[in-house]
Amino acid sequence: xxxxxxxxxxxxxxxxxxxxxxxxxxxxxxxxxxxxxxxxxxxxxxxxxxxxxxxxxxxxxxxxxxxxxxxxxxxxxxxxxxxxxxxxxxxxxxxxxxxxxxxxxxxxxxxxxxxxxxxxxxxxxxxxxxxxxxxxxxxxxxxxxxxxxxxxxxxxxxxxxxxxxxxxxxxxxxxxxxxxxxxxxxxxxxxxxxxxxxxxxxxxxxxxxxxxxxxxxxxxxxxxxxxxxxxxxxxxxxxxxxxxxxxxxxxxxxxxxxxxxxxxxxxxxxxxxxxxxxxxxxxxxxxxxxxxxxxxxxxxxxxxxxxxxxxxxxxxxxxxxxxxxxxxxxxxxxxxxxxxxxxxxxxxxxxxx
Amino acid sequence: xxxxxxxxxxxxxxxxxxxxxxxxxxxxxxxxxxxxxxxxxxxxxxxxxxxxxxxxxxxxxxxxxxxxxxxxxxxxxxxxxxxxxxxxxxxxxxxxxxxxxxxxxxxxxxxxxxxxxxxxxxxxxxxxxxxxxxxxxxxxxxxxxxxxxxxxxxxxxxxxxxxxxxxxxxxxxxxxxxxxxxxxxxxxxxxxxxxxxxxxxxxxxxxxxxxxxxxxxxxxxxxxxxxxxxxxxxxxxxxxxxxxxxxxxxxxxxxxxxxxxxxxxxxxxxxxxxxxxxxxxxxxxxxxxxxxxxxxxxxxxxxxxxxxxxxxxxxxxxxxxxxxxxxxxxxxxxxxxxxxxxxxxxxxxxxxxxxxxxxxxxxxxxxxxxxxxxxxxxxxxxxxxxxxxxxxxxxxxxxxxxxxxxxxxxxxxxxxxxxxxxxxxxxxxxxxxxxxxxxxxxxxxxxxxxxxxxxxxxxxxxxxxxxxxxxxxxxxxxxxxxxxxxxxxxxxxxxxxxxxx
Numbered sequence: 048x049x050x051x052x053x054x055x056x057x058x059x060x061x062x063x064x065x066x067x068x069x070x071x072x073x074x075x076x077x078x079x080x081x082x083x084x085x086x087x088x089x090x091x092x093x094x095x096x097x098x099x100x101x102x103x104x105x106x107x108x109x110x111x112x113x114x115x116x117x118x119x120x121x122x123x124x125x126x127x128x129x130x131x132x133x134x135x136x137x138x139x140x141x142x143x144x145x146x147x148x149x150x151x152x153x154x155x156x157x158x159x160x161x162x163x164x165x166x167x168x169x170x171x172x173x174x175x176x177x178x179x180x181x182x183x184x185x186x187x188x189x190x191x192x193x194x195x196x197x198x199x200x201x202x203x204x205x206x207x208x209x210x211x212x213x214x215x216x217x218x219x220x221x222x223x224x225x226x227x228x229x230x231x232x233x234x235x236x237x238x239x240x241x242x243x244x245x246x247x248x249x250x251x252x253x254x255x256x257x258x259x260x261x262x263x264x265x266x267x268x269x270x271x272x273x274x275x276x277x278x279x280x281x282x283x284x285x286x287x288x289x290x291x292x293x294x295x296x297x298x299x300x301x302x303x304x305x306x307x308x309x310x311x312x313x314x315x316x317x318x319x320x321x322x323x324x325x326x327x328x329x330x331x332x333x334x335x336x337x338x339x340x341x342x343x344x345x346x347x348x349x350x351x352x353x354x355x356x357x358x359x360x361x362x363x364x365x366x367x368x369x370x371x372x373x374x375x376x377x378x379x380x381x382x383x384x385x386x387x388x389x390x391x392x393x394x395x396x397x398x399x400x
Numbered sequence: 401x402x403x404x405x406x407x408x409x410x411x412x413x414x415x416x417x418x419x420x421x422x423x424x425x426x427x428x429x430x431x432x433x434x435x436x437x438x439x440x441x442x443x444x445x446x447x448x449x450x451x452x453x454x455x456x457x458x459x460x461x462x463x464x465x466x467x468x469x470x471x472x473x474x475x476x477x478x479x480x481x482x483x484x485x486x487x488x489x490x491x492x493x494x495x496x497x498x499x500x501x502x503x504x505x506x507x508x509x510x511x512x513x514x515x516x517x518x519x520x521x522x523x524x525x526x527x528x529x530x531x532x533x534x535x536x537x538x539x540x541x542x543x544x545x546x547x548x549x550x551x552x553x554x555x556x557x558x559x560x561x562x563x564x565x566x567x568x569x570x571x572x573x574x575x576x577x578x579x580x581x582x583x584x585x586x587x588x589x590x591x592x593x594x595x596x597x598x599x600x601x602x603x604x605x606x607x608x609x610x611x612x613x614x615x616x617x618x619x620x621x622x623x624x625x626x627x628x629x630x631x632x633x634x635x636x637x638x639x640x641x642x643x644x645x646x647x648x649x650x651x652x653x654x655x656x657x658x659x660x661x662x663x664x665x666x667x668x669x670x671x672x673x674x675x676x677x678x679x680x681x682x683x684x685x686x687x688x689x690x691x692x693x694x695x696x697x698x699x700x701x702x703x704x705x706x707x708x709x710x711x712x713x714x715x716x717x718x719x720x721x722x723x724x725x726x727x728x729x730x731x732x733x734x735x736x737x738x739x740x741x742x743x744x745x746x747x748x749x750x751x752x753x754x755x756x757x758x759x760x761x762x763x764x765x766x767x768x769x770x771x772x773x774x775x776x777x778x779x780x781x782x783x784x785x786x787x788x789x790x791x792x793x794x795x796x797x798x799x800x801x802x803x804x805x806x807x808x809x810x811x812x813x814x815x816x817x818x819x820x821x822x823x824x825x826x827x828x829x830x831x832x833x834x835x836x837x838x839x840x841x842x843x844x845x846x847x848x849x850x851x852x853x854x855x856x857x858x859x860x861x862x863x864x865x866x867x868x869x870x871x872x873x874x875x876x877x878x879x880x881x882x883x884x885x886x887x888x889x890x891x892x893x894x895x896x897x898x899x900x901x
Contacts, residue, residue, distance in 0.1 A: 097761075097763070098657075098658060099654035099655075099657045099658045099762065099763065100657075100761050100762055100763065101657060102761075122660055145602075145607075151601065152601065155575065155579055156601065156602065158607055158610060159575065159578070159579050168854065172850045173850065174850055174851050174854055175847075175848075175851060176851065176854075178826070178827065178828055179761065179826060180759040180760065180761060180791070180792055180793075180826070180827050180828055180831070181571075181572070181759070181791035181792065181793075181831075182567055182571070182576065182759045182788070182791050182792070182793045182828075182831035182832055183759060183827075183828040183830070183831060184564060184565045184614045184828075184830050184831065184832060184833070184834055184835070185828045185829050185830050185835055185839075185843060185846055185847075186835075186843070186846075186847060186851065186855050186873075186874065187611055187614070187615055187618075187619075187855055187858050187859075187874075188565070188578065188610050188611055188613065188614055188615075189611075189854065189855075189858070191578070191607055191610035191611070192606055192607055192608075192610060192611050194607060194610075195602075195606070195607055196606055196607075200606075211662065212657075212660035212661070212662065213660070215660065234520050234521070234522075235520070237522060237631075238519060238520070238522055238542070238543065238544065238631055239543070239631050240631040240632065240633050240634055240699060240700060241631075242703075259699075259703065260699065260702070260703040260706045260707060261706060262700070262702030262703055262705065262706045263699060263700050263702055263703040263706075265702070266700055266702050306600040306601060306602050306603075307600050308521055308598075308599040308600055309521060310518070310520050310521045324601060327600055327601045328601070348598055348599045348600065349598060349599070349600035350598070350600065350603065350604050352604070367604040367605070368604045369604075370604060370605050371595070373588075373592050373593070373594055374594065374595075374596075374605060374608070377594070377608065377861060377862065378605055378606055380860070380861030380862075381606060381858065381861045384854070384857030384858065384860065384861055385854070385857070396605065397605070
């Protein structure tokens with residue numbers, strides 16, 4: 048399998064680039080992809096998993112589902128709760144996209160759990176960075192750099208992730224609150240030692256998930272009040288939110304992902320909003336002008352991603368907030384050091400490379 | 401500029417033609433009075449960092465008072481091709497702030513303002529010279545703190561923490577520096593301001609924030625940082641458990657994790673370590689035990705009670721010979737005092753000590769401790785072991801006397817053997833102290849030439865002339881070839897493609 052990857056990389060050129068792809072569940076994400084498809088799915092399988100080491104290592108083509116069920120059997124999980132966006136999502140695609148789910152604000156993002164990677168660079172050289180241990184500061188943190196790089200720096204072969212035990216107890220509750228009030232409440236709670244692991248505000252309804260030690264969840268439920276959500280319904284609610292299958296995400300208007308400081312007041316932008324991550328993540332369904340949305344996000348100290356939209360619209364405005372000239376120069380330098388011929392996923396992250 | 405001065409992955413740079421007079425004159429114009437040191441007696445305090453075995457005098461020390469002056473210093477050094485070694489409090493343990501003899505030490509110690517603390521957003525914006533502990537002190541009135549707590553937290557600066565990706569005794573649960581920093585503002589070698597991250601939870605583009613953290617002053621000079629603040633747990637309790645066998649202690653660590661518990665702290669000390677600290681701190685350690693574990697739980701009182709009971713049950717099952725649970729905050733602090741005093745205690749029982757920092761998979765801990773016992777006999781030196789058992793990060797303290805001819809060399813060889821074994825056991829040569837100058841040779845054991853070349857390319861992406869902290873963190877291929885010549889492992893040469901000199 049690796050030989051085939053090496054051959055594809057050697058045969059590619061800037062005129063005939065590669066489009067690294069697992070199941071294609073995240074084809075919609077980033078700028079439209081082009082190039083010859085390099086399918087990773089044959090390079091699959093869990094390489095090592097020892098629950099007491101809190102680390103799992105698997106090949107990039109391994110179905111994410113397979114990774115998660117191996118962990119579930121041992122009472123563990125990927126704490127960043129990655130969205131799959133499809134039944135056949137792969138681990139490599141999950142790491143390359145770098146997206147995290149509802150638990151992100153409480154426990155950290157996907158990149159926080161990446162411990163090591165094996166990859167092929169643009170010259171088809173095999174590179175190993177990081178490892179399987181929790182603490183490792185030897186060399187630059189290239190493994191984390193790969194998280195969210197959308198396959199533009201290299202082909203991931205293997206990834207080691209830190210895993211965590213599944214919380215002993217979990218409970219969800221909801222309460223009515225208009226947007227301003229909800230933002231104030233969740234930020235206030237986040238400053239207290241409460242076991243809140245997910246928040247979702249939509250349509251004046253604030254839903255919270257508590258998880259941790261049994262006693263802590265019980266105590267927090269008493270303290271926070273609200274209406275309890277039945278366990279089965281709660282599980283569906285958070286899964287549908289993670290997979291963007293909730294009612295909010297239905298329909299076809301452009302979906303924006305606004306990443307903002309959690310305390311940002313309600314944004315005055317036309318369109319419907321759903322707020323996650325304690326106020327830091329705001330989904331916006333809007334046909335409004337891209338420049339206006341990006342300006343509003345930037346003014347608030349964050350950035351806006353055109354998450355799901357017509358490819359033509361993405362090509363026009365770019366999926367991601369443009370980088371400052373200084374950062375763009377660094378991106379170009381890094382891109383050309385890992386992929387000097389510009390063969391990996393050109394334009395997927397930004398039009399300049 | 402001569403050719404040997406260019407940054408390249410293969411050859412160390414030669415800065416011997418740096419024009420001392422010219423750079424001093426230029427810096428003198430750029431900085432206010434008192435912000436430039438160049439007399440030998442003024443440079444002396446900067447000759448080393450926390451790793452005093454290596455010393456070097458720089459050409460000058462610049463002490464800028466604000467970011468604008470940092471930019472001026474970097475521009476001047478860039479213009480004249482002069483190496484720059486950034487320095488915080490100088491508490492690092494790997495010689496990362498060891499001066500360059502033809503370079504300038506850029507001290508960030510005067511950038512010590514806490515610029516903004518927002519309790520609602522739970523963030524602190526601070527200059528890079530602010531001390532780690534000062535941030536938690538400032539956040540305390542709001543029930544918040546900055547979680548990473550390296551043992552030097554009373555003195556070390558946040559800029560230094562960024563450079564090393566510092567940890568501490570609570571990082572299994574609360575993460576390392578990289579997990580607690582939202583934004584870094586830095587200045588490039590050419591004097592350009594760079595902003596990595598923001599006050600949201602992610603940023604567009606590559607994760608350059610992650611790349612900056614732990615980059616040991618090789619990529620850019622940090623001037624300002626935004627940190628995530630964490631709500632202070634309502635309560636904390638520590639269990640002290642004794643074992644008559646280090647292997648049982650190691651197994652207990654795995655059993656606690658297997659029980660689904662992530663303790664706030666999980667530390668181990670061997671008999672040599674408890675014997676060293678007990679006379680000084682009177683922590684009440686069990687001196688008969690071969691090893692002791694300190695297992696901390698924090699959270700709400702209900703959570704702590706539940707977790708302490710669960711950990712206690714595990715420890716009883718795995719054969720602890722004695723279990724004590726702190727009954728008050730003062731008792732908890734007393735149990736921790738011995739662990740926190742381990743380094744200074746080593747300094748009291750021995751003229752010198754050398755602290756190692758390898759990380760290995762938890763399950764290999766007993767194997768490592770046995771191997772270290774063998775090395776003590778081989779090198780004729782004593783070693784006390786303390787370690788962050790929860791994340792497999794070992795701090796063997798090799799005791800030696802630098803005044804005895806040959807002891808330092810034996811100590812270095814002892815240390816290098818521990819690091820090589822850390823890599824062989826599936827771990828790394830440094831968990832939290834950094835490579836710096838000290839472990840540059842051991843990097844050749846952990847990484848092959850392809851990975852090292854990639855590191856150099858990253859360095860070149862930020863600092864094409866290689867002026868930021870040259871000779872640290874990432875070895876050149878030539879250096880590894882030389883190192884390989886001296887340390888051929890199992891008869892296999894690590895860099896067969898390179899010419900040997």
